[in-house]
Structure formats: C-alpha cells, structure tokens
Amino acid sequence: MIKTSLDIASIRKDFPVLNRKVNGKPLVYLDNAATSQTPQQVxxxxxxxxxxxxxxxxxxxxxxxxxxxxxxxxxxxxxxxxxxxxxxxxxxxxxxxxxxxxxxxxxxxxxxxxxxxxxxxxxxxxxxxxxxxxxxxxxxxxxxxxxxxxxxxxxxxxxxxxxxxxxxxxxxxxxxxxxxxxxxxxxxxxxxxxxxxxxxxxxxxxxxxxxxxxxxxxxxxxxxxxxxxxxxxxxxxxxxxxxxxxxxxxxxxxxxxxxxxxxxxxxxxxxxxxxxxxxxxxxxxxxxxxxxxxxxSLGFENIAEYEDELMSYATRQLLTVEGLKIYGTAKNKTSVISFNIEGTHPYDIGSILDKLGIAVRTGHHCAQPIMDFYQIPGTVRASFSFYNTKKEVDVLVEGVKRARNMLL
CATH class of the missing domain: 3.40.640.10 (Type I PLP-dependent aspartate aminotransferase-like (Major domain))
Structure with missing residues (x-):
C-alpha cells in the first residue's frame, strides 16, 4: 500500500468518468499529461x-x-x-x-x-x-x-x-x-x-x-x-x-x-x-x-507526495517487463513515464492497451526534437494524477506484458 494523507477512494468518487468502461473493461485513465479529468464539483x-x-x-x-x-x-x-x-x-x-x-x-x-x-x-x-x-x-x-x-x-x-x-x-x-x-x-x-x-x-x-x-x-x-x-x-x-x-x-x-x-x-x-x-x-x-x-482542498504537498510514490512504484513495476526502456530518467521528475519495448512500435502497444481499457498516449507528444534526439519514432507515455491507484498501475503493467507477448 502507498501511504498517503489523501483518501483516494473518496477522491475517485468525485470523477464521474472514472466509473465508465472502455471496450468492456474498467477505464484506467493514464493520459493526464494531455488532459486531466474533471471532478463533479467543477x-x-x-x-x-x-x-x-x-x-x-x-x-x-x-x-x-x-x-x-x-x-x-x-x-x-x-x-x-x-x-x-x-x-x-x-x-x-x-x-x-x-x-x-x-x-x-x-x-x-x-x-x-x-x-x-x-x-x-x-x-x-x-x-x-x-x-x-x-x-x-x-x-x-x-x-x-x-x-x-x-x-x-x-x-x-x-x-x-x-x-x-x-x-x-x-x-x-x-x-x-x-x-x-x-x-x-x-x-x-x-x-x-x-x-x-x-x-x-x-x-x-x-x-x-x-x-x-x-x-x-x-x-x-x-x-x-x-x-x-x-x-x-x-x-x-x-x-x-x-x-x-x-x-x-x-x-x-x-x-x-x-x-x-x-x-x-x-x-x-x-x-x-x-x-x-x-x-x-x-x-x-x-x-x-x-x-x-x-x-x-486536497493540498498540493499531499498531491505531490502521493504522485511521486505512485510514479516510483510504476517505474519499478514497468522495468520488470522484458525489453522495456524508459526515456527520461532525470533525478528530478514528476508524473510521466515514457517507454518503448524493443522490437515494437509505440502505436501498436497503445492500441492494444486501449482494447484493455487503458488510456495512454503514443507518438512524439508534440515534442519531436526529443524523439529525434533519442532516434525513436515516439514513445508510449503513461502519465499519472492523484486519482490514479497502485491497482491501476498493476493493470497497466499486465497490459504491457500482454501487448508485448502479442507483438513479439
């Protein structure tokens, strides 16, 4: 369990979209760097x-x-x-x-x-x-x-x-x-x-x-x-x-x-x-x-602490996937993990994850010079918010493993 002063279960109830299913699977929304979800209060x-x-x-x-x-x-x-x-x-x-x-x-x-x-x-x-x-x-x-x-x-x-x-x-x-x-x-x-x-x-x-x-x-x-x-x-x-x-x-x-x-x-x-x-x-x-x-009302210090722990957990778990490489390993970073799996295209990984109800971003993320620097066409990007959970990270990791097995 990730220790936090935030009541994540209660927070998730504030976001109606998190209750929906995509392709028959519970939505796991990990595209927060593109657009975060909107709480009922807003x-x-x-x-x-x-x-x-x-x-x-x-x-x-x-x-x-x-x-x-x-x-x-x-x-x-x-x-x-x-x-x-x-x-x-x-x-x-x-x-x-x-x-x-x-x-x-x-x-x-x-x-x-x-x-x-x-x-x-x-x-x-x-x-x-x-x-x-x-x-x-x-x-x-x-x-x-x-x-x-x-x-x-x-x-x-x-x-x-x-x-x-x-x-x-x-x-x-x-x-x-x-x-x-x-x-x-x-x-x-x-x-x-x-x-x-x-x-x-x-x-x-x-x-x-x-x-x-x-x-x-x-x-x-x-x-x-x-x-x-x-x-x-x-x-x-x-x-x-x-x-x-x-x-x-x-x-x-x-x-x-x-x-x-x-x-x-x-x-x-x-x-x-x-x-x-x-x-x-x-x-x-x-x-x-x-x-x-x-x-x-949640507190930005609380948000930062929780998201940092969640990202650290996600980083460790994703690195257990064979052939997975993370781009962006700065000492100071937040909330984003960009990765590829050797021998696959990021679009193919993202498409399979979508079939499993997992929303990630694929491509150059409107930052093409970064992709040119790494000499890659793009990445799979999972980006986290305070309403995401360790369980969702586990679903992501299993989805990535499944995608890899299907493509290689």
Whole structure:
C-alpha cells in the first residue's frame, strides 16, 4: 500500500468518468499529461453558470451580466492568490498555454532586431518552439537551443555558455510533457536576468503537480492551461510582470480591449483587458477558479507526495517487463513515464492497451526534437494524477506484458 494523507477512494468518487468502461473493461485513465479529468464539483459550477447567469461580462448593467462579471473576476482573484501574483491585472485570461505563448511572441516582434538571440530548451513542446521560429523569421533573430543529455536533463553548463549580451529572451518548460523532467527554472531565471534577458516559463505540465510562487521565482512570464488542472479546455492564463505587459502591443484587436475607438485612432484599455479582446470563455474562467479550489482542498504537498510514490512504484513495476526502456530518467521528475519495448512500435502497444481499457498516449507528444534526439519514432507515455491507484498501475503493467507477448 502507498501511504498517503489523501483518501483516494473518496477522491475517485468525485470523477464521474472514472466509473465508465472502455471496450468492456474498467477505464484506467493514464493520459493526464494531455488532459486531466474533471471532478463533479467543477462540473456543477459549469452547469450552474448556464442554468442561472449565462451572460456577457463587463458590458451590461443588468443583473445576469453583473453576476457573471463578479464570478469571472473572482476566478481571476483565485488564480492570482494561487500563484502568488502581485496584482490581479497581471493575470491575462487566455484560451490556454499555446495562446499565451503566441501572445508574448507576437508582442516581442516589436523589440527583437536582427542578430538578437533567443534561447529555448531542447525538450520543449512544439508550442514553445514554433512561435519563436516564426518570431525569428519576422525579425532576423537567432534561435539557439539549450542541449539535453541522455537522462533527459538540460546541460546547464552549456546554457550558461550560451547566455550573452545578445540574449533577449529565454524560454523553457517547468516540466517536460514528454519526459517528466523538472527543470531547474530558478537557476535558468536568475542567469538570464544577469544578462538582461526576459524569461517565459511554460508551466502547463507543472501546475497540476507543483504550486509555483511566481513572485519568489521572479519570472517574467508564466503560462498555464486549466484542462491539465482538473478544469475545462479552452481556458488558461498568461502571467506577466506589469512593466513588460505594458510594453507589449495588443495581440488581437476587437471589443473589450479598447478605451476609445474612432475611425482616425484607437486607444487601448488598461491591463488586463488590453490582451483580452472579444467575449472570453466566461464559464471556463469561472470553472478554472473552481478547479483550483478543488485541488487546493486536497493540498498540493499531499498531491505531490502521493504522485511521486505512485510514479516510483510504476517505474519499478514497468522495468520488470522484458525489453522495456524508459526515456527520461532525470533525478528530478514528476508524473510521466515514457517507454518503448524493443522490437515494437509505440502505436501498436497503445492500441492494444486501449482494447484493455487503458488510456495512454503514443507518438512524439508534440515534442519531436526529443524523439529525434533519442532516434525513436515516439514513445508510449503513461502519465499519472492523484486519482490514479497502485491497482491501476498493476493493470497497466499486465497490459504491457500482454501487448508485448502479442507483438513479439
């Protein structure tokens, strides 16, 4: 038994989808790095919004609009408190991490000139590679890569060598979605600031497992997606320091982000509305706040302790499978095990596991450069959350053994 202060059996009752069957088998959901499941407490908030006060925000004097506005801004306040953000208007509500990163990349097009350097890590998600490539194409900037080693860890000595007065921006994920590596973001941020560079940390994979203190980190930008934190899809945040957000031009034009519009000139609204053009995902934002309430009620220290024990158990058990190799063996990692079985293709393993009711992710996980580094087409990725169990790990291991026997 895994010792934990969490009542896992009770927690699992909060997640309706965990009760269903897939292909006649009880669902074992191990694709949490892609999207976590949603508890009934958050589902109830979504239903209540559409039942009672569905209305557009910030624009109406009628009661429903005011109620929706109050709930939406209360959620912004919950996000501010959870991440220890100094001011509520430093929380920009977006459609998710990809939107947030593109907002910053688009804004920095005004400040990057030919020959300026931008650093990204070798283990980034495509959403933290492609926007910077596009930025460099527009501006003449130069993209440089912080290399990684075979354990799936950044080579920090090389990072420090890459930094110079030419470095304007540094981008790195807090946790690798493909490997589970927890990157040394404190060192990355401090070193970048020493050469005058701004830093964006992609927290999409970290925020469900680690509660970052953004003021203590002194990070310039931090991004999160709600759907990896028991919330709905289509909503997330960009945190940015006030002085930087004021310098960035708007990413989109439209309603809500303006102060005054004439055919001759438009002036923009103050933060955060400057970056929140159009009708937002109102229900999603409110539900994001409810998801944070739910996770905080469990306690992030409790979540981290339980998930670490579960991942350690899963690692030991999977390594009993003949021919199985794990990619990403960093000393500091969380919640993700990526593996292959010699002589098989990850897609074939994943397809057989699905027939057994086991949901895992297969492929390059939108991190193709990592797969190229290991010279593999992809991996099978099992990713864990606090509602997973040791019994589910055992089902996974037996399923992997069965798949191996069928394919070899």
């Amino acid at each position: 589902i109830d908030v979504i239903v209540e919004y559409y039942h009672r006060y569905n209305a557009n925000i910030h624009r109406g004097v009628h009661t429903l609009s005011q109620e929706a506005t109050d709930a939406y801004e209360a959620a912004r306040g919950k996000i501010q408190k959870h991440f220890n953000i100094a001011k509520p208007y430093e929380v920009i509500l977006t459609s998710g991490t990809t939107h947030s990163i593109n907002l910053v990349a688009n804004g920095f097009s005004s400040f990057i000139k030919e020959g300026d350097e931008i650093l990204v890590s070798a283990m980034e998600h495509h959403s933290n590679i492609v926007p910077w490539q596009m930025l460099c194409e527009r501006t003449g900037g130069i993209l440089k890569v912080i290399p990684m080693n075979q354990n799936g860890e950044l080579i920090m000595e090389e990072y420090h060598k890459l930094l110079s007065e030419k470095t304007k921006l540094v981008f790195c994920n807090h946790v690798s979605n493909a490997l589970g590596t927890i990157n040394p973001i404190e060192e990355i941020i401090d070193a970048a600031h020493n050469v005058g560079a701004a830093v964006l940390i992609d927290g999409a994979q970290a925020a469900a497992h680690i509660k970052p203190d953004l003021q203590a980190l002194d990070v310039d930008f931090y991004t999160v997606s709600a759907h990896k934190m028991c919330g709905p899809t289509g909503v997330g945040i960009l945190y940015g320091k006030e002085e930087l957000l004021k310098k960035l031009p708007p990413y989109q034009g439209g309603g809500e982000m303006i102060a005054e519009v004439t055919f001759e000139k438009t002036t923009y609204a103050d933060l955060p509305h400057k970056f929140e053009a159009g009708t937002p995902n109102i229900c999603g934002g409110i539900a994001f706040g409810a998801a944070l309430d739910y996770m905080n």
